[in-house]
Amino acid sequence: MNFTLHIWRQPGRNETGAFETHAVTGISPDLSFLEMLDVLNEELVGRGEAPIAFDHDCREGICGSCAMVINGDPHGPLPGTTTCQLYMRHFDDGAEITVEPWRARAFPVLRDLIVDRGALDAIVQAGGYVSVNSGAAPDAHTVTVAKQAADAAFEAAACIGCGACVAACPNGSAMLFTAAKVVQYALLPQGAPERSRRVIGMVETMDAAGFGNCSNHYACVEACPKEIPLYTIARLNREFLGAALGSREFIELERPHAHEE
Amino acid sequence: MQVPAFDARIPDGPLAAKWQRHRAEVRLVSPTNKRRYRVIVVGSGLAGAAAAASLAELGYRVDCFTFHDSPRRAHSVAAQGGINAAKNYRNDGDSVERLFRDTIKGGDYRSREANVYRLAEVSNQIIDHCVAQGIPFARDYAGYLDNRSFGGAQVSRTFYARGQTGQQLLLGAYGALSRQVQAGQVRLHTRSEMLDLVVDDGVARGIITRRLTDGQIDRHAADAVVLATGGYSNIYYLSTNALASNVTATYRAYRRGAWFANPSFTQIHPTCIPAVENHQSKLTLMSESLRNDGRIWVPQASGDERPPGEIPEAERDYYLERLYPAFGNLSPRDISSRAAKAVCDEGRGVGPTGQGVYLDFSEAIARLGRRVIRDRYGNLFAMYQRITGEDPWRLPMRIYPAAHYTMGGLWVDYDLMTTVPGLFAIGEANFSDHGANRLGASALMQGLADGYFILPQTLGHYLAGHPPGELRTDGGAFVDAEADVERRLARLVAIGGRTPVETFHRRLGELLSEACGMSRSRAGLEQALAEIPALREQFWNDICVCGGSDEFNVVIEKAGRVADYLEFADVMVRDALAREESCGAHFRTEHQTADGEARRNDAAFAHVATWGFGGDGEPPQRATEPLSFAHVQLAERDYRQ
């Protein structure tokens, strides 16, 4: 198969970028999108040119590294799929393919298709965990958890932190990412004691990191490679409003500082 | 070169009491003194994140390094099937003792009794801790934890979160780490790769890192250094590992005086999606848990090219069930992999390349219904379909073994300290618990045992004996190590060839898969040993890193890792050559029984083989740590009955 690629190239964070056009030929339909880029990169190296930089690692759809917008869709046109698991058989022979980095103020471009997603880590650091020290836990069967709750918590916990939700959102909002983590713990008894702290810390940190506001377009849900459900955002809203209106933590906790740019 | 004593310093007393006793006897650092110590943890996978978080919880100041953009990307995330623990929640006769015996036997009697017993003991604590962290393990309708079976065990002791257990456990550890970052106890260094270890006066003092975003070289000093940098299966090029997984950190430590144990013990996982393409970059694992319900078969006749549905029951060979009736499709990994290779070598392999066997769910779907199968393996089925374009609900899956895990790693004593004082290795980076073959669902167990529960105790013991010093990075050892790193990078930049780094990685991988993969022979290994230096030389003449080292350059990252693989391959092959026996994943064709089973040589090789760096251009030195078995009887590993 043959393709014409229009790829965003940008040498560094503070430098200007532009689209570059490359033709790739003789691509097997059994190659993944990233393997197709590997082929192109080997050609570029053969000509002594810098290959296209992109984040990738596990290549089995679970590490969340790979991140590119393909023809306007984060991770490409297939639902529930990361870029590394997108195969060229899903494209028409001869297709023109536009490849761009995640675009959001909170995700500055570092090089070509690589962006800095550290802001997502900052959100988790603000409370995306249960504060249990190693060695403190009681026997695992001390507390039972209804299967339905455990399954729903798993569904939310499946988030791989790739940032496709932010990339898809016209407002660059990280609500789906934040919601997935908040809801996982909201559904489990282990998450209950820190429920208010967690949602307050994570939402305010999200705001401070330069993400936009959710305006209910739900583009995030369509882009999510792990198909995190939409209800999680509503649940996040409810958790947050409940904590803001009813908890002491909301008055007592320090507000996070704005994210350094 | 001085050869260390390889004294594992195993505590005295009965096996079952050793760890308890050790914990009661180790030196302690007082709470107020802990904050005066700084510890470097390299790696943020299960072992690294768990250790960094647990040490910080205790009050130590921690620097944690990862070359990923976030700790959550570490390759532990990809473990699918589950984590073992001796809870005996199923009332099926499990116990710490039984998990210990299964693991020793699974490792083909090439691991330390005391370490393995401790691992089995700690396993229960891990499950307790992970549940408390809010990890959404699978549960039954009563709300209790569910279990499944894994290869090499006759009890159901594996806890799981659908096919994403590694991800969920890693996110738990990542959460614990994030909490300590927020608390200011851990400084997190993302996109920072360790390129050298700094050893001063025989003691580990720090590391040299390269910041990947701009190439800046930094020196970091600490009172102890912990390597949690994973395994090196990616040396085979096509493996189930992530593409960035590498041997650099442990290999650099080896060059600085840490001895490397059992480098040739590399596990080939039996259930991966077969390779189809020249430019394929990795092999995707399909969780071993699939073997709970899937049946493995090939046609009885070689060259049978009928589609699977047209091959009648009587003309199928369910070879694992036939050869190993007691364990059947749940035979251990080394055995299943070798059996798959054997039937393919007989020309009975399936799929376009002939390198594949069927993993068939039709019987299980008929027995349990689609819904149960979807609940158990839904995401794996979807993944298989996405990658191959074939529907596993209609056609049996095709699978083939692929390089997966390395039992070998830095030699460590009972306290997980390497031969360099102050340098510790945990998780897959050390060699300690799996012997010559790792059982399924025990890698997650070992990584978390080391990180959450063992290292935090034993590291304190070391630190208590070494008063916190002023951490300086301007000493000669730091200057020299940094200069070495700079020189090496400059050499890579200067090559200016036109061959992609991948080309050499691929060639090295092919060479090793052939000579040092599922089966190994003296002739093949000797040939590989002769070919590696030439490949290495070509690499240093022909590659292009296409840019400088002082910028965000993804090629130079990869080049450095492949360069280290090219040197390390030599140690690996030598180890395979020196071990004149077959054990676990190490199968020497010269050492097999009449019916093709592995033949161990306990008289000569019941030891850990360790390798020390002999200097550039010099062969490495081999030494051994004898293994003594007081608790289990050395026996032929038989999964037939």
Place this chain on the structure above:
Amino acid sequence: MNRMLRLFRTSIGSKLLVAATGAALIGFLFVHAAGNLLVLKGADALNGYADWLQGHPLLWGFRAGLLLLFAVHIGVSIRLAHENRAARPHRYRRIARLGSRLPGRLMPVSGGLLLAFLVFHLLHLTVRTVGPMVEPLHDGSGRVDVYGLLVAGFSEPWIAAVYVAAMVLLGLHLVHAIEALFQTLGFNHDSYQPLIRVLGPALALLIAGGFASIPLLVLVGVIGGGS
């Protein structure tokens, strides 16, 4: 108080403001539309209702409240839209699939145009400086002849067109707004989400259609034609 200030500085708190004021405005629009439809009962009913409103002791309180609702709804929305644009400084060269999300994407546009329409509407029927006037302004009972004003105004095709177009925009605005309202307040569950998906557009159609029917009926002569 600190609690409220802190809440309204967050993204979700800001959206709560927009949602809550929006919900109140939907209530207002519903009553407004119902009142307007008294036009179908004739001049007397409509003028009487208008006169009752005009003379109501709480009229100015009500107007002040309404003004506040609009001000908060619009002000916070503008702030959010501004922040949202800043959060995505670069556009994609290609944008895939927009389809069903169109009403949502058009919220700032439909909102802005509705604001312009609101000004026009107030100038037309409240301040009465735009559009055709009627002589005399008061009906036989001394009440303002709202009925006459409506008929005269909507008999002008361009005024009727402005009103109908604005009501199409209002409908679009409400289709997204009602579903978003529930989502923002935290209500989204398998058990009632399908109901929201149906009732939202139905309510939007009821309100926008109710309003738009009046100029249309005037234009075709059903209203005001016989008198």
